[in-house]
Amino acid sequence: EAGVAQSPRYKIIEKRQSVAFWCNPISGHATLYWYQQILGQGPKLLIQFQNNGVVDDSQLPKDRFSAERLKGVDSTLKIQPAKLEDSAVYLCASSSTGTQYFGPGTRLLVL
């Protein structure tokens, strides 16, 4: 079974630029999560989708972050404009029965 795919794996941008991350969950998984993990900390949930609907986006900085899962499968997370403090690993996970399966993450560095 293929795992959760994410791209790109690494991204370096300058502050105030825009960036987008892509996630392809495990086939058949209705629930998709985006997490932000700052170095030395545990992951923080940004947004949770159930199919193409948002379940929880309470910790998403909506002035600069947006996410969509239009067809209930792939998802994109966008940051516009990026700030220095957005440097982190952005993890995507999917689940069907409770156990979350994580992708390899996208490591973002904002200069």
Next chain:
Amino acid sequence: KNEVEQSPQNLTAQEGEFITINCSYSVGISALHWLQQHPGGGIVSLFMLSSGKKKHGRLIATINIQEKHSSLHITASHPRDSAVYICAVSPINYDMRFGAGTRLTVKP
């Protein structure tokens, strides 16, 4: 105060030692997860617990719901066990919350 507290933050052991990582949480949960994160790599789910004890190879996870406490044990530790181990809980009314992780280094 974090809803999920792990100890220790950092742990160094010699190959072969028995290792224990602890996790305490402060909310009602439906499940607790132990995750493993290798340097530069993604996260792998090790266990999902709602009661009692689970064993997989050299890894054992226990949970005490009344005391809101869980432990992850590694028997006969090996350098390849070096990773960050993260405790996460699924609270009853909202989504997962994560501990800060325990960085384990096993020296040969």
